[in-house]
Amino acid sequence: MTHRVTGRKQANERLAVEMGFNRNHFFLIGIFLLLVGLQFRLIERVVLNPESTLFLAQHMGSETDATTAEVLHKAGFDAALPRKEFISPRWCGWAFYAVAAALMLHCLMLPRPS
Numbered sequence: 001m002t003h004r005v006t007g008r009k010q011a012n013e014r015l016a017v018e019m020g021f022n023r024n025h026f027f028l029i030g031i032f033l034l035l036v037g038l039q040f041r042l043i044e045r046v047v048l049n050p051e052s053t054l055f056l057a058q059h060m061g062s063e064t065d066a067t068t069a070e071v072l073h074k075a076g077f078d079a080a081l082p083r084k085e086f087i088s089p090r091w092c093g094w095a096f097y098a099v100a101a102a103l104m105l106h107c108l109m110l111p112r113p114s
Contacts, residue, residue: 023110030103037096046086053084 048056054070 022113023107024113026103026107026110030100030107033096033100033103037093037100040088040096041093044087048084050083056084
């Protein structure tokens with residue numbers, strides 16, 4: 001029984017070494033970051049819905065803001081609850097483009113997976 005367990009352990013360790021990042025993984029991450037950068041360049045601001053605003057007030061805001069937001073939400077005054085707004089900086093999309101370009105160029109230098 002112990003021989004079988006150590007055999008599985010060695011097989012799992014070997015699989016973890018073989019399953020490192022290869023060319024395809026870097027390319028996929030680069031494409032994903034390119035699309036995220038495109039989204040940051042196209043969208044100027046995001047206005048959150050009342051449930052997301054309440055979640056942010058409870059987890060990131062002050063204690064009084066969270067209590068006020070929860071009371072307003074439970075009472076049904078969703079319109080009275082000020083919605084949280086996220087405005088992305090102009091450089092954010094370009095930063096994602098730069099990282100995506102670096103990853104995609106890096107993937108071209110790696111050998112093809114076999």
